[in-house]
Amino acid sequence: xxxxxxxxxxxxxxxxxxxxxxxxxxxxxxxxxxxxxxxxxxxxxxxxxxxxxxxxxxxxxxxxxxxxxxxxxxxxxxxxxxxxxxxxxxxxxxxxxxxxxxxxxxxxxxxxxxxxxxxxxxxxxxxxxxxxxxxxxxxxxxxxxxxxxxxxxxxxxxxxxxxxxxxxxxxxxxxxxxxxxxxxxxxxxxxxxxxxxxxxxxxxxxxxxxxxxxxxxxxxxxxxxxxxxxxxxxxxxxxxxxxxxxxxxxxxxxxxx
Amino acid sequence: xxxxxxxxxxxxxxxxxxxxxxxxxxxxxxxxxxxxxxxxxxxxxxxxxxxxxxxxxxxxxxxxxxxxxxxxxxxxxxxxxxxxxxxxxxxxxxxxxxxxxxxxxxxxxxxxxxxxxxxxxxxxxxxxxxxxxxxxxxxxxxxxxxxxxxxxxxxxxxxxxxxxxxxxxxxxxxxxxxxxxxxxxxxxxxxxxxxxxxxxxxxxxxxxxxxxxxxxxxxxxxxxxxxxxxxxxxxxxxxxxxxxxxxxxxxxxxxxxxxxxxxxxxxxxxxxxxxxxxxxxxxxxxxxxxxxxxxxxxxxxxxxxxxxxxxxxxxxxxxxxxxxxxxxxxxxxxxxxxxxxxxxxxxxxxxxxxxxxxxxxxxxxxxxxxxxxxxxxxxxxxxxxxxxxxxxxxxxxxxxxxxxxxxxxxxxxxxxxxxxxxxxxxxxxxxxxxxxxxxxxxxxx
Ligand code: SF4
Numbered sequence: 001x002x003x004x005x006x007x008x009x010x011x012x013x014x015x016x017x018x019x020x021x022x023x024x025x026x027x028x029x030x031x032x033x034x035x036x037x038x039x040x041x042x043x044x045x046x047x048x049x050x051x052x053x054x055x056x057x058x059x060x061x062x063x064x065x066x067x068x069x070x071x072x073x074x075x076x077x078x079x080x081x082x083x084x085x086x087x088x089x090x091x092x093x094x095x096x097x098x099x100x101x102x103x104x105x106x107x108x109x110x111x112x113x114x115x116x117x118x119x120x121x122x123x124x125x126x127x128x129x130x131x132x133x134x135x136x137x138x139x140x141x142x143x144x145x146x147x148x149x150x151x152x153x154x155x156x157x158x159x160x161x162x163x164x165x166x167x168x169x170x171x172x173x174x175x176x177x178x179x180x181x182x183x184x185x186x187x188x189x190x191x192x193x194x195x196x197x198x199x200x201x202x203x204x205x206x207x208x209x210x211x212x213x214x215x216x217x218x219x220x221x222x223x224x225x226x227x228x229x230x231x232x233x234x235x236x237x238x239x240x241x242x243x244x245x246x247x248x249x250x251x252x253x254x255x256x257x
Numbered sequence: 258x259x260x261x262x263x264x265x266x267x268x269x270x271x272x273x274x275x276x277x278x279x280x281x282x283x284x285x286x287x288x289x290x291x292x293x294x295x296x297x298x299x300x301x302x303x304x305x306x307x308x309x310x311x312x313x314x315x316x317x318x319x320x321x322x323x324x325x326x327x328x329x330x331x332x333x334x335x336x337x338x339x340x341x342x343x344x345x346x347x348x349x350x351x352x353x354x355x356x357x358x359x360x361x362x363x364x365x366x367x368x369x370x371x372x373x374x375x376x377x378x379x380x381x382x383x384x385x386x387x388x389x390x391x392x393x394x395x396x397x398x399x400x401x402x403x404x405x406x407x408x409x410x411x412x413x414x415x416x417x418x419x420x421x422x423x424x425x426x427x428x429x430x431x432x433x434x435x436x437x438x439x440x441x442x443x444x445x446x447x448x449x450x451x452x453x454x455x456x457x458x459x460x461x462x463x464x465x466x467x468x469x470x471x472x473x474x475x476x477x478x479x480x481x482x483x484x485x486x487x488x489x490x491x492x493x494x495x496x497x498x499x500x501x502x503x504x505x506x507x508x509x510x511x512x513x514x515x516x517x518x519x520x521x522x523x524x525x526x527x528x529x530x531x532x533x534x535x536x537x538x539x540x541x542x543x544x545x546x547x548x549x550x551x552x553x554x555x556x557x558x559x560x561x562x563x564x565x566x567x568x569x570x571x572x573x574x575x576x577x578x579x580x581x582x583x584x585x586x587x588x589x590x591x592x593x594x595x596x597x598x599x600x601x602x603x604x605x606x607x608x609x610x611x612x613x614x615x616x617x618x619x620x621x622x623x624x625x626x627x628x629x630x631x632x633x634x635x636x637x638x639x640x641x642x643x644x645x646x647x648x649x650x651x652x653x654x655x656x657x658x659x660x661x662x663x664x665x666x667x668x669x670x671x672x673x674x675x676x677x678x679x680x681x682x683x684x685x686x687x688x689x690x691x692x693x694x695x696x697x698x699x700x701x702x
Contacts, residue, residue: 110619112633113626136311140368148367166369168298169305169406173367191300217364220276227280228326229316232525232540238319242312252368253314 003043004032007050008089012081014051015089016058019096021051029097034089065096068105076109079124079131082157091119131158135165137247140175141218143208148175151250159186160196167194218252225253270351276361278351282331282342283377285527286434286490287520291323291372291407293485294429302403304366304373306429306485310407311372324375324409325365329353329390333379335449337436339495341527342379352381355394363402373407373429374398380449384415392420395427407485412462414454421458425465429485430517433459435510438503442496445532462487463514486517493548494524494541495533499571504551504562511555521548547573554579557611558604576667581607584644585659585666591644592651596625607666608640628652640666 004025008018018034025032066074077095080088094116099108112118131154140148148170152159159179163186166175170188177186188194248254270278292310312321330352331342341348358376365371376394378387391410398404409430412421425431433455437443440452462483469482489510493503507519523540526533551573554560558580565579566572574582584591584607593602595617603614616634620626628647632638642652643662656662 104623107619107623110616111623112616112620113624113630118633136313138369142368150369170303170367171298171300172303213364217368220273220361221365221368221370223273224276224280224325225314225316225322227277228284228322229318229320230284230525231318233318233320233523233542235319236317239315239317242315242319242321251314252370 001031001045003046005043005046005048006032006034007048008034008036009053010036010086010089011053012062012078013055013058014053015081015092016061017054018051018089019061019093020054020057022093022097029094032093034093036086036089061096064100069099069108070106073099073106073108076120076124079127079161080120082127082161083123084155084157085123087119088123091116091123095120127156127158127161130154130156131161133244133247134158134162137243137251138162138166138177139250139252141252142211142214144211145208146174146211147208148173149208150175150177151180152177153181153246153250154179155181157182159184163188163194222253272357272361274349275351275353275357276327278349279327279329279331279353282379283326283328283375285341285522285525286326286375286377287522288409288432288488288490288518289321289323289326289375290430290488290518291409293517294407296405296484298405302405303363304404304406306372306405306407313369313371323372324407325362325371325373326375327353327358327361327377329358329376329378329387329394330381331379332381334382335380335447337447337450338528338530338532339446339492339524343528346528353394355390355397358394359398359402359404362398362406363404366404366406371406373404373409375409377411378413380413384413385417385420388413388416388420388424392424392427395424399427409485412458414450414458416458418458418461421461422465425462425482426480428483430488431462431483432488432490433462435489435491435506437496438491438493438498438506439496442498446495459487459489459514459516466515487514488518488520489516490520490522492522492524493545494536499566500544500548500551500573501562501566501568501571503548504555504566507548507552508555508562519552521545521552543575544573547575547579551579554583559601560605577663578607580605581640581666585663588657588659588662591657592646593644594646594649595631596621596648606641606644608637608642608644610635 004027006018006021008014015034022029022032022034062074065077077092080092095108095114098111098114098117099105102108102111109117109121112121134152134154138150138152140150143149157179159177163177166177167188172190173188174190175188179185183199185197186194187197290310291306292308294306295308296306298305310323312323314322316322328342330350331348332350332352333342334344336344358374362371362374366373376391378391380387381390395408395410398408407430408428409432410424410428412424412431412433414433421431435455436447436450443450443452465482466486469479472479473481491503491506503521510516510519523542523545524534524536525540526536551562551565554565555562560583565583573579577585584605591606593606595603600614600618603609603617604611609617613635617626617631617636620630620634625648628638631641631647638652643655643657643665645651
């Protein structure tokens, strides 16, 4: 029996397109797979097809997911698709397929004994988790021109999940969050709507020095950070557990002055 | 300069020096939680709040740093024996201006260092005068700077109730420290404080909150009063109360004063005083940890203090957490069948937390659960296996016998707050807001 491998772009749009096309094939789901690139070990009797992203198809899948499974599940799927793990595409596809066959479609994510659903649940949790870490640990620095500038280096693509939080809390600020791994920038103009910019804008930071206030307040906070700990309770293990080392290079209070 | 009194004045101190002194003086206050109220920004200022609260950093002691925790002043006229700022201590003194407090809060907040402000204070001149200073700072922050982030303020016992009422309309959380579990303890160690003066603002805030809730039903836009609720803290280990006494007090505070949180603070010995215990082993952290565990059992697991401890068993087991300890003394109710038992029964099984119990109830609707499913759901089977059956069967044939199970449950690497992968302060704050517990479960496995 032939197996079909749909090769899709690594994006929400790309993978949703793959799911749409998988349905068009009208073959049993267990013989169709979605992947993000060609497999290393080329399989015998496997048909590989490349499916470029298609906005209309993707939108139609998104609508179906929201209508059938509800907003919460849709969000879980979006989070899973922001994951760094390549098996996310297959897991989401099989989850959607399993879901559409269910009687109680609203409770899709409750079916944790299905390995694909469990995987989506897990991937979504990793992303949510990492997004939350960024909401906690991201640090802005003020540039000379008053813009607040933050750099992050997330494993999963969390940027779009965290910007709304900051846009709501800092509506009057011009701020930029730069994902230096993917080289994408979230730009928020004061009193305006935020948007994403890809690629080559890193001149932005390089061209501007930090403001006067930046030195003053980063020193004040660093000093506060050290004083507020109770030395009789010192516990670096616990600190490490709560605040993973890999975030610290982005955090003001851990940076060498 | 031997024999000469150096009078420390506050005028010529820099902002850096003041922040050093007044954060150092505030650090023994336990709460740094920014939870309890979700509020979006209105677009005209700065800030919002998340119901779950946010930690922004973790200090060298592993405690969450969420708020700019400072005293307004440490030039205190009281002489509480356990406090570093007591009048009779010779320590550097400082006082902020309201503008300095606003500046620090806003500049720290913009940079995502903090969720907001936790403002407490020593007593200058009088409780009312002190509260007025606090009010002025908070008022400025809310109105002039349009700060919509989190504000926690201390209500000073003995201050004009009018002032507490007005401050409650600006703050998200208020707290009055109980300081010590009993009135006798308070009398001995805090001669200027009186139990009655502590309980009356607590009552006032409670009534304010209740009344406000009713108003909000009628007028949706009525200003909210202490929307994130009221908390308190007590020091444990400075006075001789038992765990049983402490838990009874806590339970009372939850039931009779509707407190959102009671914090327990292991006594840190900062002053030498004949009325204070010497603590050669350091602060009683294990005891504090057991109290927090028991506190969750009261708040989220449907336990009563009297089920956990009694006059004749007044202290927690050092080796076992209070939930396992309870289960072992009630083997007659176990094992429980996971596919049939109700939520509250499942919640009492060691190794099953609130989230897992909720997931069990949800997942078993679509079919009988197996031990494998429980593992995926997040149940700690290593602990739960003695107390449950799935479809009538236990995981392994095992004896339902106290000594045997106890030996297996005692975890030599127990998760103490000072242990590397332990029950942590983050989890403490997460329990407060259990929607978040989940996020961290993924990392901690
Ligand atoms: S009132 Fe008591 S506890 Fe508070 S600062 Fe003054 S001496 Fe310390």
